[in-house]
Amino acid sequence: MSNDVRLINIISNRNYESRKTKKKLMDELQKYGLLGTEDYNRNAELNICIGGDGAFLRAIHRNKFPTIPFVGINTGHLGFFQEIAPDNISDFVKRYVNKEYDIEEITLLDAEVCTKKKCFTLTAINEIVIKGIKSKVIHLTMYIDNNHLQKFSGDGVIISTPAGSTAYNFSSGGSIVYPSIKCLQITPLSPISSKAFRSLPTSAIIPGDLIISVKPEFRYENSILIVNDGMEFRYDDIVDISLKMSDKKVYKLNFSKDSYWENLKNKFL
């Protein structure tokens, strides 16, 4: 293949609307000398994801948080990450070729989960949820940069990124955070307030460079479920979960500076 070929990765889910959209997109790319490929190529200049928000999240996880920028064509529900509507494909390709876009940095979240034997790292786009297995109440001690914050008891806590603030965080009473603000949000899930366990009843937004440390109380070290962007993980004998803004970033094309506000209004108001 010649070095001049401009490759575009097409990452699509399998539903009928997505397959139809993929065909239309391939044809449109070809008109401008761009080659769409379904075999993920690390030398491609762009990743186009066809589907809903879930497809967007999976495309980033499966391809290990690539630095090639993403853009989403929405064939799911509203699609918070998916800016392009299938009816606007020809306009989108034209504007892409003319470079009429900005590149947005998506802040990610890292969690280091340490058990008695080993540490594991997870990276999230939306959030990491620490909750109980089998719907059990859990007890957690939480620190921010080594300062004791609270003894939490309840269903769990969500640690969300700005991009994830409109997802599970928002349904759980957390605030919406504009994507360029470098911060993390800690949102309680049904906190129990008693003499033994006092925790914040609402969410707290903290600077992204602080480290959140969550230690399951003795007896709860094997009752913890960690949910990373909707994917469940279980570890035995958890001693500590440390969360902070990741050094890794992913990138997304923005074709309109107003799309965030339009999306927000369409989805929630």
Ligand code: NAP
């Ligand atoms: P899913 O169960 O198929 O979809 C969950 C919903 O979350 C979809 O309606 C999707 O919106 C929405 N969503 C995902 N990321 C979003 C974002 N950044 N802003 C606004 N809405 C967003 O699961 P999935 O598609 O694999 O997504 C996993 C995500 O589900 C998790 O990261 C978590 O945030 C979310 N979740 C939410 C709840 C809740 O709200 N109670 C509970 C569990 C998980 P669209 O309709 O626009 O596609």
